[in-house]
Amino acid sequence: MTTHTSALDVQLLERLRGAVHGDIVEPGDPGYDDARKVYNAMHDKRPAIIVRAVDAGDVIATVDFAREQRLPLAVRGGSHSVPGYGTCDDGVVLDLGRMRGTRVDAEARTARADGGCTWADVNHATHAFGLATTGGIVSTTGVGGLTTGGGMGYLTRRCGLACDNLVSVDVITADGSFLTCTEEHNADLMWAVRGGGGNFGVVTSFAYRLHPVADILGGPTFYPLDGDVIRRYRELIADSDEELGALLIVGLGPPLPFLPERWHGRPLCGVITCWTGPEDQDDQVRARLAGLGPVVGQHVERMPYPMINTLFDELVPAGLFHYWKGTFSQGLPDGAIDAYVEHGATTPSIQSATVVFPIDGACHRVGPEETAFSYRDVDFSTALSPTLTTREDCEVQKDWVRRFFTALQPYSAEGGYVNFMDHDDQDRVRTNYRQNYDRLTAIKRRYDPGNLFRLNHNIAP
Known part of the structure; x- marks a missing residue:
């Protein structure tokens, strides 16, 4: 070429x-x-x-x-x-990969991270002070893309989205200007980067609000792939304190030492727990997990918070072939659960997974127009991803995820999470932002009228 x-x-x-x-x-x-x-x-x-x-x-x-x-x-x-x-x-x-400095102000409970930082960098720096903020579930993920798209993770129910915890950003706009943005200064740009993606400039520095999170009760619990297990998981989220972060996973059993070999490669569902509440309630959390269904493998223990964000790192290293789709839903309707079971049974590889993030709790206490992230009335965000070791296999399995996505549509919101969209989802950009799209367009027109920053889920000026 x-x-x-x-x-x-x-x-x-x-x-x-x-x-x-x-x-x-x-x-x-x-x-x-x-x-x-x-x-x-x-x-x-x-x-x-x-x-x-x-x-x-x-x-x-x-x-x-x-x-x-x-x-x-x-x-x-x-x-x-x-x-x-x-x-x-x-x-x-x-x-930006060499711009990875972090600085924690423990007294103010804030951390400033350069634009090339990963969540491993931020978690390492903040954990030294017994503090944390919402980040991704793979430690090598960059803070920039995740935060500007919204930002979901284990702490979402308790602490809100990553973008909800932003207190300041430094942005280089299309004309080369350096702007520091807060809710009081350059407030329109601050609003836009909290969910509007990379449309408005290059964020060279993020300042986050931190929360007292040190050690947590965390790890995976696996069950046979069964709709009743997922329905009980739905009840678990509805009934639990916001200190319980619990992601639902649907896929094939990974080759882990605590999962019996007969379950390796077989369809399973799992709950990845992150309990940030009092340690004396750990046994209650374990009992709730045991009540979801027959446990076929479990490794739930006390660990430093940064560790929970590394559990998927070895399973999905750089260099694999991915294709994604994403949906939002209010609750987990029975029809959606049926689709999880049907299509989860034919998950194409151990690296592939359906991941369901609960985004209720603190997320619902932010209004739909307070940030660019508009879906404050949904409870779950689902990521569908065939992940394979060759390009050819990934191309073939795109049909699997498209059928899965279609089956979920009757139970899903019109838009979805921008960070779970692939390159062929540009036609969903307006619905992803709903009532905020026109305001985003106006801000785009002000700061990037020539659409220099167009390699993204583009909001055209």
Whole structure:
């Protein structure tokens, strides 16, 4: 595949080299093939240049260069974007992966994280002070993409979404301006990045509100794939304190030492528990888990909070092939549970999974127009993902997830979680934001009228 490199303005490129402290990697350079890789191996793009920024000055220079050259600009944090928006052909990749500083203010209960941080970075820094904030369930996920899309995790019911815990952001806009945003200063941009995705600029720094979370009771409990188990899980969430984070998993039994070998590769459902309540109630939580159905494997114990976010890391390393769909629902209707059982029984691989996030509790105490994330009246967010070891197998299994998605539609909201959307879900962008879409469009028009930041689930100006 040819690239745009030969078409780059030599003077502008040399000016960029002089302006950045980080590295610029081009086709033909020894590290180019490694530098262009992203988490989802479905996306094998060849950028014209990759800028590995080390500070906000590098970001400003790169944004200016892409705008002046009229080149596609892909912004990469943790590189977990399933649609592959962290890379592009014949354009500029702005890689924030070297901007990974964190600073905790324990007295104010806040943490500031650079735009290239992963949740492992944030969890490590905050845990030293017995504090945490809502993050993802895979530690290598970048804070930027997850937070600007909304941000779900184990602490969602107790602490709200990641974007609900933002108190400040630094944003580089399309004209190269550096803006610090709070609810009082540049408030419209602050509102938009809390759920509106990467449409409005490059966030180089996130400041989060922290909560007292240190050790938790956590880990997986597995059951046979059975609708009655899922219905009891539905009751568990409805009846439990918000300190109980409990994700539902539907898939095939992984080869774990506490799961008997006869269950490896067989259809199962599981609950990944994260109890942040009092330790003297641990046994009550275990009893509730035992009451969901026949337990075929369990590893639930006291652990540091950061550990719960690493449980999936080895199962889904970088370099696998992914395709995703996502839905929201009010409750878990019986028809949806039937679809989980039917399609979960034909899950295509151990790495593939259906993951159901409860998003009630603290999420419901934020109004639908207080942030760009508008679905404050739903209770669950479902991620459907065939994950395979070859491109060919993933292409074949797209039909599986599309049938599954179609079966869930009668029981789902019109829109879904933007971070569970793949590249062919652009037609859902308006419904994903509902009544907030027009306001987002107006803010996009103000800060990015030329749609420089278009490699995302795009809100066109």
